[in-house]
Amino acid sequence: MEKVFHLGLTRDDLHGAKLAIVPGDPDRAARISTFLENPTCLVQTREFHAYLGQLNGSSVVICSTGIGGPSTSIAVEELAQLGVETFLRIGTTGAIQPHINEGDILISQASVRLDGASQHFAPLNYPAVSDFFATQAMVNACGNLGIDFHIGITASSDTFYPGQERYDTYSGYVPKAFQGSCEEWQKLGVMNYEMESATLFTMCAALGLKAACVAGVLVNRTRQEIPNVDHGEIEKKSVAVVLEAAKLLLA
Numbered sequence: 546m547e548k549v550f551h552l553g554l555t556r557d558d559l560h561g562a563k564l565a566i567v568p569g570d571p572d573r574a575a576r577i578s579t580f581l582e583n584p585t586c587l588v589q590t591r592e593f594h595a596y597l598g599q600l601n602g603s604s605v606v607i608c609s610t611g612i613g614g615p616s617t618s619i620a621v622e623e624l625a626q627l628g629v630e631t632f633l634r635i636g637t638t639g640a641i642q643p644h645i646n647e648g649d650i651l652i653s654q655a656s657v658r659l660d661g662a663s664q665h666f667a668p669l670n671y672p673a674v675s676d677f678f679a680t681q682a683m684v685n686a687c688g689n690l691g692i693d694f695h696i697g698i699t700a701s702s703d704t705f706y707p708g709q710e711r712y713d714t715y716s717g718y719v720p721k722a723f724q725g726s727c728e729e730w731q732k733l734g735v736m737n738y739e740m741e742s743a744t745l746f747t748m749c750a751a752l753g754l755k756a757a758c759v760a761g762v763l764v765n766r767t768r769q770e771i772p773n774v775d776h777g778e779i780e781k782k783s784v785a786v787v788l789e790a791a792k793l794l795l796a
C-alpha cells in the first residue's frame with residue numbers, strides 16, 4: 546500500500562479513521578491525544594505530528610497542521626487520501642470585537658479568504674464555508690458542556706503580522722492593502738483572526754470533505770496586542786469542545 550508523501554502513512558495505519566482533529570500546534574496534538582483511548586503516535590515529521598486512538602470505540606486521528614494554509618492543505622489532502630472525511634480544527638485566535646473576551650470560545654461559520662492556498666482549490670468568489678453539520682456538532686458540544694460561545698465569521702490570514710494589521714513589528718509598516726483592514730472587518734462583524742480556516746473550509750467544501758473550526762481567544766486586539774492570559778486553561782476548554790463534537794459526529 547502506497548505511503549502518502551509527507552505523512553509517510555498508509556491507509557492501514559489509520560485503522561479506518563474517518564475523522565481528524567487538526568490543531569496548528571504539534572504539542573497541542575500530543576496533548577489532545579492523551580484524551581483518546583489507546584493513543585499511539587503515528588508520525589512526527591516537520592510540522593505534522595499525528596496520533597491515532599479511539600473515541601467511544603471509533604478510530605480518530607489527531608494531526609497538527611503547522612501554521613498557515615500551505616501546510617494545512619498538505620495535512621488535509623494526505624489525510625483525505627488515507628480515508629479521513631471530517632476535519633475539526635481546534636486553534637487559538639485573536640478577537641477583534643470589543644464584546645469578545647480572552648478565554649472565550651469562537652466557532653467559525655465561514656472565513657474571509659485572506660490566504661493564498663485556498664485559491665489553489667477554488668476561485669476567490671467561492672465561499673470559505675464550514676460544514677453545517679460539523680459546525681452544529683461544535684455548537685451542540687458547547688451546549689452539552691455548558692460552555693458559552695460566539696459563532697460567526699473569521700478572518701483567516703496567511704500572515705500573523707501584516708495580514709492581521711499589526712504595527713508592533715520590526716518595520717512598523719503595514720502595506721496599503723491591509724491598512725484599515727482590521728477596522729473594516731470589525732465593521733463587517735468579523736469576530737477574529739486566525740490563519741488556517743480559510744484554506745481548510747475552502748478546500749474541504751471544494752473536495753466534498755467536511756470541516757469545522759473552534760478556537761480559544763488568546764488576545765482581544767481592541768485592548769492589547771500581546772496575550773497575558775493562561776494558554777493552558779483556554780486550551781482545556783477548546784479541547785473539551787472539539788472532543789465532545791467529535792463524539793457527537795461519531796455517535
Ligand SMILES: O=P(O)(O)O[C@H]1O[C@H](CO)[C@@H](O)[C@H]1O
Nearest residue numbers: 569570612636637739740741
Ligand atoms: O494555535 P493554532 O492552531 O496554531 O492557531 C493560531 O495560532 C497561530 C499563530 O500564532 C496560527 O496557526 C493561528 O491560526
Ligand SMILES: O=c1cc[nH]c(=O)[nH]1
Nearest residue numbers: 637638639738739740
Ligand atoms: O491574534 C492572533 C492570535 C492567535 N492567532 C492568530 O492568528 N492571531
